[in-house]
Amino acid sequence: QNPGVNTILGHPDSLFVLFFTEMWERFSYYGMRALLVLFLVTETAKGGWGWTRADAANLYGWYTGLVYLTPIIGGYIADKFLGSRRAVVLGGFIIAAGHASLLFDTPTMFYVGLSLIVAGTGMFKPNISAIVGQLYTKDNEHLRDSGYTLFYMGVNSGAFFGILLCGYIGEKISWSYGFGLAGIFMLLGAIQFYLGQGIFGNIGLSKDQRAATNTVEVVVEEPAANIVADRIKAIAVFSFFTIFFWFAFEQAGGSMTIFAADYTDRNLVGTAGTTFKIINSLMTVIPTMILSWLLVKLFAGTAKNYLVSNLLLVVCLGTIWALVLWMLQREFALDQSSVPATWFGVLNSFFLVILAPMFSKMWDKYWDPSGPVKFGTGLVLLGIGFAALAYGSSTIPAGAKTASISMVYLILAYFFHTMGELCLSPVGLSYISKLAPPRLLGLMFGLWFLNTAIANKLAGLTGSYIDEISNTYSMSTFFLIFTIIPISAGIVLMLMNKWMAKKMHGIN
Numbered sequence: 001q002n003p004g005v006n007t008i009l010g011h012p013d014s015l016f017v018l019f020f021t022e023m024w025e026r027f028s029y030y031g032m033r034a035l036l037v038l039f040l041v042t043e044t045a046k047g048g049w050g051w052t053r054a055d056a057a058n059l060y061g062w063y064t065g066l067v068y069l070t071p072i073i074g075g076y077i078a079d080k081f082l083g084s085r086r087a088v089v090l091g092g093f094i095i096a097a098g099h100a101s102l103l104f105d106t107p108t109m110f111y112v113g114l115s116l117i118v119a120g121t122g123m124f125k126p127n128i129s130a131i132v133g134q135l136y137t138k139d140n141e142h143l144r145d146s147g148y149t150l151f152y153m154g155v156n157s158g159a160f161f162g163i164l165l166c167g168y169i170g171e172k173i174s175w176s177y178g179f180g181l182a183g184i185f186m187l188l189g190a191i192q193f194y195l196g197q198g199i200f201g202n203i204g205l206s207k208d209q210r211a212a213t214n215t216v217e218v219v220v221e222e223p224a225a226n227i228v229a230d231r232i233k234a235i236a237v238f239s240f241f242t243i244f245f246w247f248a249f250e251q252a253g254g255s256m257t258i259f260a261a262d263y264t265d266r267n268l269v270g271t272a273g274t275t276f277k278i279i280n281s282l283m284t285v286i287p288t289m290i291l292s293w294l295l296v297k298l299f300a301g302t303a304k305n306y307l308v309s310n311l312l313l314v315v316c317l318g319t320i321w322a323l324v325l326w327m328l329q330r331e332f333a334l335d336q337s338s339v340p341a342t343w344f345g346v347l348n349s350f351f352l353v354i355l356a357p358m359f360s361k362m363w364d365k366y367w368d369p370s371g372p373v374k375f376g377t378g379l380v381l382l383g384i385g386f387a388a389l390a391y392g393s394s395t396i397p398a399g400a401k402t403a404s405i406s407m408v409y410l411i412l413a414y415f416f417h418t419m420g421e422l423c424l425s426p427v428g429l430s431y432i433s434k435l436a437p438p439r440l441l442g443l444m445f446g447l448w449f450l451n452t453a454i455a456n457k458l459a460g461l462t463g464s465y466i467d468e469i470s471n472t473y474s475m476s477t478f479f480l481i482f483t484i485i486p487i488s489a490g491i492v493l494m495l496m497n498k499w500m501a502k503k504m505h506g507i508n
């Protein structure tokens, strides 16, 4: 079975199974994440836990750090035992179970939930990323970068819908419903991957699975030991510089909640709340079940059906949710006046989905520099985004109680940040898949995500100092620091271009 036979947009059709699976998983991850800090700092009377911002930022840092640390383990387990496909299925179900635990709203179940998501993501994330690269072999090798860019659009379509839907529902209606919604979609994603995986042929199977299907083993040439060692060094350098990127990147998201400080929340309590929740769950669970069934039915045929049925699902579930909310809002007279704070984060995924096709075309046709130059450009663009924030917030005096900044600068910042991300993050995935020795593919993706683990943990630490720095110096100083750090890192990496070219041995 050659998975390259059928193509959509020039890519193997199996890419789109990965696209949607990743989309649903990221929906749950970013949807839940958008709520986490707000939920923790919201006063108990409004259904939150009443934590201080510093404590919340600290837990957020641990959580988003650990989520990206476990891929090292998950990648290794898939390489050695499970194979990447089984790891993706298992990971998906563990994550869904994690979201289900969050629904219970007790501290114990909450931490159990977070731990399950952390463990599940470790199984899921490196291995789905590894499968993408395996769809590109000799004949379609030139499409690899563009394939990862498409996959990355899936990541951000998920983030987009997740932040909007979970954010809205969590903030405006009930925290646990926002968390629960994330779980429903993860479950869907895991089921549809499980049902759809036939399309991959032998890709992503473990050794014992391949033996059982009597596959003729294609012997993948392992390069000489010194080349392998050099390439792993190149992976380590890319990963190291990426720490600076995500570390700075996360500061933007963290500070958004400050600008959105005027957000108001109304949680329903009492009988009205209970009625609301019951109607809401019925209206959610029933369509989800019907639509999952529909997905399976439609999927029985071709990859095109698969594409169509997933798109339908997005549109249908989105419409149903919008209708339900609109209806309930009128009935229960919920406050509609303010934009949920979580919605600020959506600018990033919005720009990403819009800009990705242009970047993919640019690499393909107009400008295709070496990896270190692309990475360096990404870091510089990120710094420019922070310069916009530093300028925009320069009128805010030190220690100001409420901070506001013109939307123009926020939008400009996210625009530059996203262009930077496109130069670095999907390109990074593609480089890992090219540089990694095939035997260690999962592990190398785990190593790649380690950069985000470190960056997020560090960002959690700085996050708890945001207030302190902006009180003592100014908000603008805070952003200026994050203008300088990534630009300097970017320049250093570009200067390492020649050295990196040697370590990569012909891969570019």
Ligand code: GLN
Residues within 6 Å of the ligand: 026, 155, 246, 425, 449, 452
């Ligand atoms: N937005 C990307 C994703 O979630 C970020 C990944 C990363 O390495 N930080 O897939």
